[in-house]
Amino acid sequence: MSDKIICRCEEVLLSEIVEAMKTGAQTEKELKLKTRAGMGICQGRTCRPLLEQIISFYTNKKIPQASNLTFSIPVRPLSLSALAHTGKDYKNEN
């Protein structure tokens, strides 16, 4: 069967994820560090549930109660200008 993209932001293929698992990655965090899956602009909003399912399937373990992938701020893409304006009245300057 054809390969497929799992993380569309970073264009990580299923075969790359399975390969990373064969060479030792066992958690979402390890997969992310190894393949960049979940590190793109959507910050894993699309592929995170897939990664959880894939790991659970291949390691034969339940999906953990608390994800070992942390969510960090900013939780949405933020432009540098917005960041620089934090705390000021941005609207009035436009």
Added chain:
Amino acid sequence: MKYDLVVIGAGPAGMSAAIKAASHGATVAIVDENPAAGGKLLGQLYKEPKTGWWIGREVAKSLEEKVKRLGIDYFPENEVWAIFPQWKVLLNHGEELHTDYILLATGAAEKAIPVPGWTIPGVMSIGAAQVLNNFHRVNPGKRIAIIGIDALSLTVANELKLSGAQVIGIYLPPPDDFLDRISNPQQMIAYLSSLADAAPNHFLKFAGKVTQNEFIQKVSAAFYPYRGMKIWGIPLFLRKSILEIEGDKQAEQIKIAKISRDGLPEMESVKTIQVDCVCISGGLYPLSELASAAGCEFAYINELGGHIPLHSQEMETTQTGIFVAGNITGIEGAKIAMAQGELAGTVVSDRLGLLKSGTAIIKKAQARVEKARENALIKFQPDIEKGRELAVQFWDERT
């Protein structure tokens, strides 16, 4: 700016909570990243057997009018990018909202089903197709194939057809090791029959009834016809799967194959069919990134759609002052989300000292959530009750 309550998400849960708290005298702000208030309500359009048409857009409009009338500060097209203790809500256009109470009503996001070619333009989630079609009144395509058979995909298929698009079929996802539940014909048939009694519209009801048919029940997936069954002119294929989407700059064709009873594709049966749009329906999961970033504790409950922030019967998370309502607590319908929002708004009003007999009023609000659950016509998750029990159990074990 300082508020009594900051609500994140202007969907049915968030707006209901804001209205409740503001009507008791709280100063409230609502933030939403979308240009229009309403959240998932905006795409909803169906006829209910007892109460008639449910027009989500109208419901959203009436909630928004109440929000305005009560003087609630509404920040549309603003993304919350951080919550700092105790509590400061930061928006991407620079505003800083200070508050003692936050309600996270961020709803749900769609689960993807990875199919070779699923990133080609013209391929979209079923929710995107629903909003394009029902809210913006634009057909997402002329010849549409749908991947994934569930309450939402059946409903949207019907809506697409009503608006003049040709839905060439609703198919199983490609068989996949780690996606076996949704691409297995037998489990799909069991799921569909469970929808029959609870279906909100005639189309769904009919789909459920087809699979409740005694003949199909008896022989299960083994004899479900490969050619599918037409439900209101839309072929429903419980034994055919889309293996691949192809196209150069735009989705042009799909490869489909017959699926054996055990869920394996029969490669000699592969056929190519022309399409210009493919919609993927993989279900929803609670969108809880802010709760996680704010340090709330979580549980994974598959029956509720994924990871949910642990919360009390008063909708408070493990972080004092941060509340949750709506689909962030598990995938359910809009009426339940509204009741949960009203409950959270009531509890916050009580904490603010705005209610005289708070305990009794909160009890009533909790009862209304239960009532909304009993009356729910559609269950998006097959074992939602079990999921709810687990959520309560996890909370009790913790405290």
